[in-house]
Amino acid sequence: MELSEILTAYKEGRISEAEVEAYLRREPFEELGIAKIDTHRKLRSGFAEVIFCQGKADAHLCEIFGRIVSETGEVLGTRASREQYELLQNAYPQVDIQYDPIARILSVGKKDPDRLQGLIAVCTAGTADIKVAEECAQVAEYFGSKVERIYDVGVSGIHRLFSRLEQIQKANCVVAIAGMEGALASVLGGLVDKPVIAVPTSVGYGASFGGVSALLTMINSCANGVSVVNIDNGYGAGYIATQINRLAIATPREESI
Numbered sequence: 652m653e654l655s656e657i658l659t660a661y662k663e664g665r666i667s668e669a670e671v672e673a674y675l676r677r678e679p680f681e682e683l684g685i686a687k688i689d690t691h692r693k694l695r696s697g698f699a700e701v702i703f704c705q706g707k708a709d710a711h712l713c714e715i716f717g718r719i720v721s722e723t724g725e726v727l728g729t730r731a732s733r734e735q736y737e738l739l740q741n742a743y744p745q746v747d748i749q750y751d752p753i754a755r756i757l758s759v760g761k762k763d764p765d766r767l768q769g770l771i772a773v774c775t776a777g778t779a780d781i782k783v784a785e786e787c788a789q790v791a792e793y794f795g796s797k798v799e800r801i802y803d804v805g806v807s808g809i810h811r812l813f814s815r816l817e818q819i820q821k822a823n824c825v826v827a828i829a830g831m832e833g834a835l836a837s838v839l840g841g842l843v844d845k846p847v848i849a850v851p852t853s854v855g856y857g858a859s860f861g862g863v864s865a866l867l868t869m870i871n872s873c874a875n876g877v878s879v880v881n882i883d884n885g886y887g888a889g890y891i892a893t894q895i896n897r898l899a900i901a902t903p904r905e906e907s908i
Contacts, residue, residue: 686715699723701790701886704757705730713742720746725760727793729786729886754785754885758793767797769896772822774812774839776805776829779854784828786885787850787892794893806834819843823899824892827877828885830854833865840874846895849879850888 660666702715716739719726728735736750736757750757773788775781781802788798801819804812812835819825820843827836828850836849849872851865858864862882869879880887 686711699725699727702726702728703730704728704732704735704755707735709735709738713739717743720759723760726758727790728757729790730755731757751785751789753782754789755782756786756789758789761793761795766795767792769796769900770799770822771796771824771826771892771896772799772801772819773826773892774801774804774819774828774835776803776827776831776833776835777854778803780828780830780852783850783852783883783885784826787826787828787889788885790886790889791893791896794890796893796896804835805829805831806838809838812838816842820845824848824895826850826888826892828852828888830862830865831859833868836869836877836879837872837874840872840877843876845876847874847877848888848892849877850884851879851882853883 657666657671661668661671700719702712702719704712707715712735716726716728720743731750732755733750733752736748739746739757740748746759748757748759749762771788771791773784773791775784784800784802788800791798799818799822801815804815806812819839822843822845824846825839825843826848827839829835830852831854833849833851836847840847849869851862851869853859853862855862855864866879866882869877878891880891
């Protein structure tokens with residue numbers, strides 16, 4: 652239960668003062684032995700804890716997932732394999748778990764599109780970058796941001812980018828996802844007046860060094876307002892894009908100038 656819900660319930664007389672006090676006295680995390688569930692993270696940062704599924708033992712993943720779902724009724728897991736999704740589905744058949752094999756994201760709850768606010772433009776240079784873009788977009792949507800997907804607008808056919816430029820310029824934040832030489836972020840940085848989050852991907856031939864070439868291009872961009880996250884880090888881009896989007900919603904552009 653959220654703190655606001657607890658206070659409302661107390662105000663309406665549905666729970667007692669002792670119950671409110673008991674909740675506030677709880678540790679800011681739940682000790683599982685193999686993990687510490689950060690139950691107060693949303694209170695501190697505005698974002699609930701997310702499960703990074705890759706590399707977790709089956710038993711550990713099941714226990715962490717089950718505890719978070721029982722506590723909040725919602726959960727987001729990133730870098731999840733289909734085998735992990737099926738494992739959780741079998742372990743918790745009563746829970747409606749959604750899974751996207753492209754983004755490798757599994758989620759419970761938060762399906763109402765009417766709750767999405769603001770606007771983030773998620774752009775890719777090529778179709779091969781979509782798996783990272785979908786991780787970014789779905790993380791942002793889970794946390795309440797409206798997302799416009801603008802795919803396959805790389806610099807090798809820059810007219811494709813210009814055909815969608817008006818939509819991109821309306822966004823509160825732009826995410827540029829590219830492999831190869833990673834030039835898309837610099838181009839977008841010179842065309843918009845909003846922050847650009849650059850995401851290098853591991854897409855490319857041998858000399859791209861698994862995304863290092865795109866990373867270096869983006870870090871060395873001469874365009875202003877471009878920041879860079881790690882290679883293939885769609886989650887990190889979606890998270891910070893949502894933070895920017897929330898700030899833009901709270902402080903309209905006209906008032907911030």
